[in-house]
Each structure stands twice: as structure tokens, then as C-alpha cells.
Amino acid sequence: MEKKATEGLTTRLLHADRRGGVEHGATHKPLHPSSAFGYDTARELVSVFKGERSGHVYARQGNPTNGALETKLTLLEDGVGTVSFATGMAAIASLMLALLKRDDHIVASRFLFGNTASLLNTLEGLGCGLTLVDATDAADVERAITPRTRLVFVETIANPGTQVADLEAIGRLCSERGLLYVVDNTMTTPYLFRPKTVGAGLVVNSLTKSIGGHGNALGGAVTDTGVFDWSRFANIAEPYKKGEPRGWGLLQIRKRGLRDIGATLAADAAHRIATGAETLALRMDRACDNALRLATWLAAQPGVKRVNHPGLETHPQHANAKRWFKAGGALMSFELDDARDCLAFLDALAVVIKSSHLGDNRTLAIPVAHTIFWEMGAQRRQAMGIADSLIRVSVGIEDHEDLRADFERALQATSVAA
Ligand SMILES: *Cc1c(COP(=O)(O)O)cnc(C)c1O
Secondary structure, eight states, X not given: OOOOTTSOHHHHHHHHHHHTOOGGGOSSOOOOOOSBOOOSSHHHHHHHHTTXXXXXXXXXXXXXXXXXXXXXXXXXXXXXXXXXXXXXHHHHHHHHHHXXXXXXXXXXXXXXXXXXXXXXXXXXXXXXXXXXEOTTOHHHHHHHOOTTEEEEEEESBOTTTOOBOOHHHHHHHHHHHTXXXXXXXXXXXXXXXXXXXXXXXXXXXXXXXXXXXXXXXOOEEXXXXXXXXXXXXXXXXXXXOOSSGGGHHHHHIIXXXXXXXXXXXXXXXXXXXXXXXXTHHHHHHHHHHXXXXXXXXXXXXXXXXXXXXXXXXXXTTHHXXXXXXXXXXXXXXXXXXXXXXXXXXXXXXXXXXXXXXXXOSSOXXXXXXXXXXXTTHHHHHHHTTOOTTEEEEEOOSSOHHHHHHHHHXXXXXXXXXX
16 A cells, blocks of 8 residues: 555554555564575576665675664655664764775764764774864854865764754755765654754664663664765765665665674564654653653752753753754753752652663663763863763653652752751
8 A cells, every 4th residue: 555645654654564565464564583585596696686676685784674664764764765773873883984984084063972972083093084063053063174074973962961953054064065964863763853854864863762762672773864965975885886876875884884894683673673663753742741841840949950951941952942843852961959969869769760771761860970971081071061960861751740759859858958
């Protein structure tokens, strides 16, 4: 059955497998654990290898279960194709290693997921140039561009500070300069925001987070939005210039990223992620609502110095966030007054889990300076505006009253007067 363009996201997601044709009238595509795929004739095998006909050869480069998930991600991002990976980091590392060469220059946001920042340092060690910029201002991005710049990498909403990148203006800039614009959409997910609308050529999603949502599978993906003209990209190797230029980039990412690096998503994880993704819209609505209500309430409490959430009017990029995103996201962070002990605050929480994960159905909190930003030292933390008392909260879908009561209890328990 043809998919109707007028149908909503959730309807299309729920019926994508069935409409692709599933045996026995099953509502899900089956889980394919096969490592290898065989063909009746040598000629068929040869033509699949040459890319003359579609098919699978060896599961390191993909399997039908991952393919079904990739179809859904392409649908979610309104793109032209997707390659899935074992984790979000595998997706980012593979796209960088597949597309960059020594002496190429990367412009990236200074407010990046810590492991991505660390990966960029590794690439610098391999001979790439790197300039970190304040991505909330496209002018800063523009100043960093050199004749060797190959790509610009930003996140939509940064973690833990919730800074919102100057997404639209950076997109215009990249389009004017013919630069590949890569947006990590993990924090917003394609339900809140589609980077294609601001000119992103590639979109990265960690599927481990809100898209899978249940904290029971790791995964990542790179989606090509079809916006970027790959014939203008200097690093596409001859074997990958097959057919229309719109397919070149993703083909090179699949070949060099999956085939050569091997950071392949397991089929059973792909199946769990695809099942989780069916309720993306419902979960995000609830989690974002919980987050904004909690952030608003916390900002009014004595003992709380500062609250970061793009949905708050006090947020520096609130107007842009409101314009671009369906909601302000499920992530917030806040600082307690100096006299309060943030570890004791966390210990007083009974519902919220002390954990470094995010984008889970369960609400998770972590003392940022003491954990994920510990390795970088006090000086860099200060430069990044990470206070010692900063607590990051990935808000889940619990009943709101229970979350409020939990935070109220923790504030009382750490009350300085008490
Ligand atoms: C978690 C995260 C990643 C990495 O994803 P994994 O699946 O944990 O490897 C990348 N970018 C952002 C913004 C993230 O939050």
C-alpha cells in the first residue's frame, strides 16, 4: 500500500513494516540474525556485490532488520537514506573517518557531548584541523571557516548547559560556502525538530536515547537529508560515485564506516529500537511536558540558583527554541545555592535514578562536575560554565506529581536552615 503523504509521523511509523510487505500478515518485520546471505546463482551474487541490484552480502554492512529501522529513520528525518550503527558514537566516528582526510579542517561547537569532543581531539591527533566555536552565534562559526574546512558539526540542544545552536544561520552559511553541515539531533529527536529544515546535509541520532527510549538497546544512525550536493565534496572516492550524486555520501559512509570499521548495529538491538520508536511522539510529549513543568517550578524555589531549559523565557535562546522546536526537550540542568550539597540532594531523591544515561523513560540525574566532566579538570569546567553544584536531569515519563514530590523532598532534605 502506498504511504499517504498526509499521514502523521506516528501512523507512518506504526505501519511502515507492514506496508513494506511482511510474510504471514505480521505487523513487524522479522528479526534476521543471519551473518551471511546466499544466492541461487553466482551471477546474482556478483551483481549484488557490484551494487547493480539491491541485496545483502555480509551482515557487517547491513541486514534486513537494520534496513527496516533505517527506513523508519529516513521517514522520521524526511531524508533520502540512513545508515545505522552500533552506537551514537560509532555513527559519529564512522562518518568522520569515512569522509575526512589528513589536513581537512572541522568547525565544531564548543558545547558538544563530551565523547564527541574527545573524538574530535583524536581526529586532530590524526592530522585534521579543528576549531571549536560558540555555535550559538553563526558569526563565530563564519570566522572559523578556512579554505580547508570540510564540515561544520553542531548539536541542536547542548548537554548539560542546554545552549541552542544558531541552527538556521549556520545552515545558510554552510549553503553559501558549499560546506557539509552535520547536525546531531539526539537531544531534540526528529519529533521535535528536523535539521533538514535548516539545511543540514547529514543528521546524526543516538538511537540509545529518546528514539529507542527504553534504555534497553544501544544504537546510532546517520541520515542523509538529500540537501547536500555531494558532487561538491572533495573527498568522495571514485568507487562511490555511483548513480546520482545524492547517494554518494551515504554509500561511502556505509562502505568505509560499516564495512571497513565494523561498528554494526546488532539485529536484535535494531528490533528493540524500532519497537521503542513507535511511541516516540507520545513519550516525547510527556517527557518534555514533565521537564518544562519541573524546570519552571524549580526556578521559583529558594535554594536553587539557576535552571537551564530552552522552554524557560529566561533561557538565552528561548525565542529560537520556540520557533524551531515542537518543545524544549526533556533535558534540563540546575545549580543549587553554594551552601547546599548537590550529592546529598541527589541522595535524597527516591524516584529519580542517579545515572549518566539520558533520553530514558525513567528520570535520571547526575552531578556533572563530579562525573562526566571530571576528567577535564576545574579550569576547563569553569571555562565551559560548569558549576560544581550543576545537576543534569534527563526527565522521563513518570507521573508529574511524583517527580515534583521527589524534588521537593530533596530540597527540604538539603535545606540549609534544617
Ligand atoms: C549519547 C549521545 C551521543 C552518543 O550516543 P551513544 O549511543 O551513547 O554512543 C552522541 N551525541 C549526543 C548528543 C548524545 O547525547
